[in-house]
Amino acid sequence: MGLRTMLLAGTDEHDLTKLAEYQAIGGYEQVPKALELSSDELIAELQKANLRGRGGAGFPMGRKASLVDRKSPKPKYLVVNADESEPGAFKDREVMAKVPHRLLEGCLIAAHAIESQDVFIYIRGEYLSEYEILQAAVDEARAAGLFGEVNVTVYRGAGAYICGEETALLESLEGRRGQPRPRPPFPPVQGLYMAPTEINNVCTIATVPAILELGPERFAEVGTPGSPGTVLFSVSGNVEKPGNYELELGTSMRELIYTHAGGIAGGRQLKAVIPGGSSVPALTARQIDVPLDFDSIGAIGTFFGAASLIVVDERCCMVQLALRSTKFYMHESCGKCTPCREGTRWLVQILEKIERGDGEADDLDLLRKVCDRIEGKSLCALGDFAVWPVQSYFDKWHDEWVAHVEQGGCPFGGESSLEGIFAPSDQHTHSPVAQVPA
Amino acid sequence: MISELRALGERYPDSRTAVLPALRLVQEQNGGWLTTESFEQVGEALGLTPAYCQAVASFYDMFHLAPVGRHSVEVCTNLSCALVGAQQVVDAFESELGVAPGETTDDGEVTLRTVECLGGCGYATVVAVDHRYHQHVKPDDVPEIVKELRGA
Numbered sequence: 001m002g003l004r005t006m007l008l009a010g011t012d013e014h015d016l017t018k019l020a021e022y023q024a025i026g027g028y029e030q031v032p033k034a035l036e037l038s039s040d041e042l043i044a045e046l047q048k049a050n051l052r053g054r055g056g057a058g059f060p061m062g063r064k065a066s067l068v069d070r071k072s073p074k075p076k077y078l079v080v081n082a083d084e085s086e087p088g089a090f091k092d093r094e095v096m097a098k099v100p101h102r103l104l105e106g107c108l109i110a111a112h113a114i115e116s117q118d119v120f121i122y123i124r125g126e127y128l129s130e131y132e133i134l135q136a137a138v139d140e141a142r143a144a145g146l147f148g149e150v151n152v153t154v155y156r157g158a159g160a161y162i163c164g165e166e167t168a169l170l171e172s173l174e175g176r177r178g179q180p181r182p183r184p185p186f187p188p189v190q191g192l193y194m195a196p197t198e199i200n201n202v203c204t205i206a207t208v209p210a211i212l213e214l215g216p217e218r219f220a221e222v223g224t225p226g227s228p229g230t231v232l233f234s235v236s237g238n239v240e241k242p243g244n245y246e247l248e249l250g251t252s253m254r255e256l257i258y259t260h261a262g263g264i265a266g267g268r269q270l271k272a273v274i275p276g277g278s279s280v281p282a283l284t285a286r287q288i289d290v291p292l293d294f295d296s297i298g299a300i301g302t303f304f305g306a307a308s309l310i311v312v313d314e315r316c317c318m319v320q321l322a323l324r325s326t327k328f329y330m331h332e333s334c335g336k337c338t339p340c341r342e343g344t345r346w347l348v349q350i351l352e353k354i355e356r357g358d359g360e361a362d363d364l365d366l367l368r369k370v371c372d373r374i375e376g377k378s379l380c381a382l383g384d385f386a387v388w389p390v391q392s393y394f395d396k397w398h399d400e401w402v403a404h405v406e407q408g409g410c411p412f413g414g415e416s417s418l419e420g421i422f423a424p425s426d427q428h429t430h431s432p433v434a435q436v437p438a
Numbered sequence: 439m440i441s442e443l444r445a446l447g448e449r450y451p452d453s454r455t456a457v458l459p460a461l462r463l464v465q466e467q468n469g470g471w472l473t474t475e476s477f478e479q480v481g482e483a484l485g486l487t488p489a490y491c492q493a494v495a496s497f498y499d500m501f502h503l504a505p506v507g508r509h510s511v512e513v514c515t516n517l518s519c520a521l522v523g524a525q526q527v528v529d530a531f532e533s534e535l536g537v538a539p540g541e542t543t544d545d546g547e548v549t550l551r552t553v554e555c556l557g558g559c560g561y562a563t564v565v566a567v568d569h570r571y572h573q574h575v576k577p578d579d580v581p582e583i584v585k586e587l588r589g590a
Contacts, residue, residue, distance in 0.1 A: 075451075087516045087555040118451075125462075125500045126556050128569045153450070158458050159499030161554065175454035175484075177497040193451055236518035236559035243560040265522075278517050278555075310517055310559070324520055328554055334497075421520045422528055424552050427540030 006210035006222075006230050007203060008246050011098045017133050019140045022101040028146055030212035034109040039070065042113040048216035050228050051208070054091075055081055055164075055201030056276070056305045058227075058294040061110075061208075065198055067188035068114040074195035076116040078107060079187075081169060082123040082134075082202045085161040086277035087328060088308035091232040092202035094244050096123070096130045099206070100137035106205035108150060109212060114198050117150050122169050125157045161332035165380045166199045168334065179334045180380035203232055223249030227293035231307045235261040238268065238313035238417075249293040253283075256292060257311060269314040272393075276305020278325055279385030281392035282312075302392070317416035318393040318400050323351040327423040329386035340383035343374035347390065348425075354401065357409035364401055368394060439467070443483030453484050460484060461495050470510070471502040499553070507542040507549035509587050511535070512566040513575075515552045518559035523576075527563045528552055530580035548587060 014021045022028070034042055046062030053059045068076060080103070084092040095103060107119045123131050135154050141147060155173060157163050163172045167181035170192050191197020207229055211219045220228040227249040233256055236242045240262030247256065253273065257263065264270050270285040275292075281302040283290075290296050297304040312321065330344035350367045353359050371387040371394075378384075394401055403411040410416065443460045447453030460483065464476045472495055477488035484491075495501040511531055515524045528539060531550050535543055542549040558564035561573035567587060575583070 084557050085555060088518055088559050090557045090559050090561075093557050124557070125498075126566065126569070129571065155455075156458070156462070157498075158462065158501055160497060172458070173455060174452065175457035175494065177494055234560060236562065237521045242518075242562070274517075308559070310521070312521060316521065321517070324515075324517060328516060331554060417522075418520050419525070421515050421525045422539055422552050423515060424539075424554055427538075427552065 004222075004230060004248060005246050007095055007102070007206050007232050008098060008244075009210075016099040016101060017097075017137060019101060019137070019144060022099070026213070027101050028105050028108075028141075030209045031105060031108045031146070033212055034112050037112075039113050039115050042109070045216050046113060046208070046211065049211040049219045050226075051204065051211060051219075052227055052294055053201055054203035054207070054231060054307065056086070056303075058304060061200060061204050064188065064200070065110065065113045067186070068198050069189050069196040070115050072196050074193075075118055076114050077192040077195055077197040078111045078114060078116045078119045079166075079169065079173065079192060079197055079199045080107060080119065080121040080202060080205055081164060081166065081199055082121050082127070083157050083164040083169060084127075084202070084306075085124055085164050086279060086306045086308060087325075088236055088274065088277040088310040089234050089306040090236070091234045091244050091307065093127055093130055094232065095202055095206050096127070096134050100134045101141065102209055103134075103202055103206045104137060104141055104146075104152065106208035107152060108147065109208050110198065110200065110205055111150055114196070116198070119150060119152045120173060120192070121152070121154045122163070122173055123154060123156055124163070125159050131156055160334075161328075162334045162380070162382060165382065168380065169199065170197065177334070179336045182379055224291065224293045224295075226295045227304075231292070233292065234306070234308040235311065236309070237311040238265050238315075239263065239311045240265050247292070250291045250296075253288045253290050253292050253309070256309065257288065261311070264311070264313050266313075270311065271314045271316060272312040272318070272321075272397075274310040274312070274389060276303045277308040278310060278328065278389060279303075279381075280305045281388050282396065284396055313417070315412075315415065315417040317355075317410055317412045317418060318397040319351060319355045319404055319410065320412075320416050320418040320421070322390045322393045323348065323355055324418055324421055324423060325389050326351055326386055327425045329382060331423070331425040333382055333386075337378035337380075337383065339374045339377040340386065343370055343383065344386050346370050347374075347386065351390075354404050355410060357404065357407070359405045361405055364394075364405060439464075439479060440483050443480060447484045454486065456484055457486065457491060457494050458498070461491065461501055465501060469508070470506045471504060505542070505546075507547050509548045509568050510551065510566070511548055511583075511587070512551045512553040512556070513539075514554070514556045514558065514562070514564045514566075516555035516559075518555075519562040519564055522562045524563040526577045527565065527575050527580065530577035531565075531584070534580050534584045548584075
């Protein structure tokens with residue numbers, strides 16, 4: 001295994017959806033090694049490796065495992081979050097489609113660490129082909145006796161972004177509407193079926209075999225000290241070569257965009273990069289000389305998130321970008337908390353008013369205030385995800401917003417790359433949205 | 439049907455967990471949408487009220503509470519697809535099928551929808567045709583996709 005590829009190692013040369021081919025390159029060899037260790041020893045190894053969660057929050061995986069209440073008389077559950085729905089993210093999908101057995105090998109190791117015999121993989125409902133590949137891999141590995149006493153269940157979601165939030169995912173997995181739970185209690189104490197539960201992202205779990213293979217010390221030498229290992233970066237939007245790129249953490253954002261992804265399509269100018277999936281504050285073209293790791297990205301006021309970069313060129317109107325983004329979060333708000341449910345709708349109405357040229361200076365103030373009144377005021381982060389990007393587009397490209405108001409319309413005059421984009425919420429005539437006085 | 443649904447309930451530590459797979463199964467066998475009867479069936483099999491099953495179904499985008507076409511065309515119009523021309527793909531489907539997003543063709547064959555991110559951002563524009571992804575779709579590809587669908 002080369003140091004630069006852990007997740008996708010071997011996928012260019014082999015069909016790693018097949019058990020025999022995965023085993024031919026050493027697949028599943030880390031499981032017996034893990035089983036020789038006690039759960040305490042294994043957790044210590046994972047903590048030493050400092051593998052940070054790849055789903056968005058970056059919480060150290062070993063530490064999370066250590067928080068699972070292993071003394072509980074209840075069953076312990078390992079839940080893999082394969083509900084990849086963050087706009088801009090398509091990495092978990094590639095791992096499941098190309099190397100499902102590496103994910104399963106990671107599941108067996110992680111399950112041993114928390115003394116679990118029940119693994120659930122919650123995959124978003126839209127990923128039909130990936131579900132079929134993953135289920136076939138589960139069947140093949142189980143038939144080969146590789147699972148021992150461990151049950152692995154692949155469970156399909158049914159279309160809801162919020163189910164990527166861990167407690168909403170648990171609700172959904174229990175057969176309920178996917179609405180987040182208040183925390184505490186946190187899932188390691190009281191999760192699935194009220195039992196201790198560890199929830200990890202696909203890429204996090206699929207990296208675990210590499211930790212066992214290399215040993216935590218050598219693993220921690222890859223990437224940066226605060227963010228060891230490699231990450232599968234999803235790059236999309238206005239670049240020449242969009243796609244997934246597995247690179248060491250700490251690689252420069254400029255290198256990813258201009259070298260690996262081929263630079264801005266059509267030789268246009270870079271305008272903005274949304275670095276962690278659509279839910280995080282955007283960066284300007286002048287801010288991309290930054291190492292791609294959790295701490296460096298955090299230090300410039302945004303989030304590493306799901307390592308999913310949406311690259312935006314000069315043709316895009318930032319008000320339209322905010323509007324399209326907010327329509328998504330309005331559509332996906334689960335409705336449980338008032339600031340998020342009502343606030344996202346209000347934001348959409350203000351944004352529509354500004355974009356069509358009816359906005360006044362007061363509306364810009366109001367927009368910023370509504371953002372502040374959503375941020376941090378709901379059970380989960382969806383409300384934050386709705387406003388963080390909007391706040392950044394508003395603050396960093398402020399002239400554009402003022403121009404909308406002063407000119408009485410979009411300064412792009414119908415030429416923005418997002419002109420006329422039709423959001424799914426626009427077709428929901430069956431559930432009329434109450435007009436909030438603006 | 440009821441026994442099939444009950445068998446789903448037995449697969450999980452708690453039979454309530456089977457509500458999503460059960461709704462999916464019933465929907466597939468009912469022409470792609472759920473009726474009052476569907477909720478009664480699922481409820482009876484899993485020991486839940488029909489109202490509970492309807493409440494769950496109404497939360498998720500992939501369950502349909504009104505009739506849909508025999509085929510579905512779902513165009514992603516979230517940011518990454520939108521930035522590289524998803525709207526032109528939507529427009530092409532509109533003119534090829536003669537319906538707006540959210541509508542079904544008069545012959546009941548195809549429902550056209552725009553959808554939120556399908557997780558194919560690097561391969562924009564993504565269009566799910568009967569839940570199978572077509573990637574890198576350009577407006578010029580649309581007539582061929584529709585022709586294939588109509589022939590299926």
